Amino acid sequence: MMKNNKKNILDALNFALDLSYSAGKILLKYQTKLSSLEITSKQAQGVASTADLASEKFIMKQISKKYPNHDILAEESAYAQFGDAKEAYQVFKEREWTWVIDPLDGTNNFLNGLDYYAICISLLHFGKPVLGVVYRPSNGDCYYASSFGESRFSNLTKSPKSKKLFSKSNKKKLSEAMLSTGFVTEKGKCFDTEFDQFVQIMKKSRGIRRMGSAALDLCLVASGVFDGFWESGLAPWDMAAAGIICEQSGVKVTDFEGRPFQPFTASILAARPPFYKELKSQFKR
Structure with missing residues (x-):
């Protein structure tokens, strides 16, 4: 074995x-x-x-x-x-x-x-x-x-x-950040809730991109192109590989509640400290 x-x-x-x-x-x-x-x-x-x-x-x-x-x-x-x-x-x-x-x-x-x-x-x-x-x-x-x-x-x-990959800290403010996310109605989640969250963060950030591949989006967080990524309802194959790539590059990866990353979680939030803390604050329940 x-x-x-x-x-x-x-x-x-x-x-x-x-x-x-x-x-x-x-x-x-x-x-x-x-x-x-x-x-x-x-x-x-x-x-x-x-x-x-x-x-x-x-x-x-x-x-x-x-x-x-x-x-x-x-x-x-x-x-x-x-x-x-x-x-x-x-x-x-x-x-x-x-x-x-x-x-x-x-x-x-x-x-x-x-x-x-x-x-x-x-x-x-x-x-x-x-x-x-x-x-x-x-x-x-x-x-x-x-x-x-x-x-x-x-x-x-x-x-x-x-x-x-880029491993320095990220000291940007949310107003300076370029982010990425994804959401689709087929997940069985409430689209209105996801979209409202998107709108609120979009108003506070420099920009948000919805590119269509969560794995590549996360890798661009690891490389420093995007400042953060979030999404709910992803499957383990969407997150497992990119999750460890992010973590090993110094990106903090959790769920929306701040719990440590594992590929079977219901949500994912990824950003490099200390910016992670400000992005995480947008997901308080």
Whole structure:
């Protein structure tokens, strides 16, 4: 059985990097024939396409070959067996190793020819992420981290060299901040409440962007492009990889109540201290 040590985790991280790059080629191939893709409604929210399913099938097959004793939690197949995130967390925090996969985060962007989408791969150890990879195949940008090292950025299509992600404190005021969020009515949440929250923060900030990929948005917080991100109703595959990337870059990641990050939470709030405190104050109940 695999042990949770630096060598094994870094080996698994390199495997995940190679896997994301290969899966990216699959998505790029499908994006050249968007008009012929079959599109279906997801059980939870949004849509899925032939591209999502092909990417997921490939990733799951490769993981099963290399790590046959590990569990896999993938967006298009495995999560439907649980009633809610809390129930899923109770299960997966008891399992030693679980790979969490989003084969295509940002499907709507992908289907409309917008190149803001990503492949997300994370490995959990008793429910806690120990590595994460978020790869944007359209331009080669790749963000990754492990529990044994800081977050890094590289461009997989141009150079194997990587650089440490931005890790300084953020002393901005909310009025100076550029933020990102997301909300959709299909989540079963109250859209009016989410939108009211959005409007109130928008009035106080420099600007808010809704880009369509929570994973990439979080990585842009880790890299310092965005000053903060928040959203409710996300799934573990939306947050697991990007969450550890943020944490390992010095970003504070919690839920709206300020509780420590775990990928099965009902909400996520991410910002670098000390700005995190001011952003968090906008979510007082």
